[in-house]
Amino acid sequence: MxxxxxxxxxxxxxxxxxxxxxxxxxxxxxxxxxxxxEVVVQPTVNTVVEQIPQPMVGHTPQAAPASQKESQSATAPVSPSEETGKENLHKITSPMVGTFYSSPSPDAPVYANIGDKVSADTVVCIVEAMKLFNEIEAEVAGEIVEVLVENGQLVEYGQPLFLVKA
Structure with missing residues (x-):
């Protein structure tokens, strides 16, 4: 076997x-x-509704949905300091096509949040592929600085899931 x-x-x-x-x-x-x-239907540009984020006192930034990130990155210029900062970050990528889950079950706490310290063998999420739940490890020691996908989102092979400051 x-x-x-x-x-x-x-x-x-x-x-x-x-x-x-x-x-x-x-x-x-x-x-x-x-x-x-799977056939993935992409919404047309006409159906995307942009929301302008309002500053909130004591608000912890959350990862924006992929469609919002794409529209923001297309319209907002990236400063050289931001590009340099992201180049030094380690990307935890999806090793397969599947569904991203941030916790082992809907009522359980998430594996990794922004600001969490992780080691190389820390499980940061699960990717479900063909009814198998695969634990994804950080593979690097550091601090989670950004979560790039939403819980329940379909992910592609090699798609970045987290950014880690090593």
Whole structure:
């Protein structure tokens, strides 16, 4: 029987390849994987409603939805100091296509918030792929400075999830 780590590695390899379906038989055990093609409908520019953030006393900044970030980055110029600051940050990326979850269950606390200190083996989130929940580790010691995705959001392979100041 295959170990869970071996199955995870197979999923990762299949996910990164152009193979749509994979079958494996070994010592009476069978494993079959099939990629499901999802159709993602992108909203048109006309349907995006921009909200102007109002300053709030004692408000902790939250990660903006991806559509808001894209519209803000397209309209707001980035200063050289901001670019330099982000270049020095480590990106924790998604190792697979799946659904991002910030906590192990809806009623549990999130794995990592902005300002949290993490070590290389700290679990920062879960990415669900093909009904398997994969714990994602920080892989670097430092402090979480930005959460780039929302809970329940679909993520792509290699998509940045967190920025960490090492």
């Amino acid at each position: 295959l170990k869970i780590q071996e199955i995870r590695e197979l999923i990762k390899l299949i996910d990164e390849s152009s193979i749509d379906e994979f079958s494996f038989e070994h010592e009476g055990s069978k494993l079959k994987m099939k990629k499901v093609k």
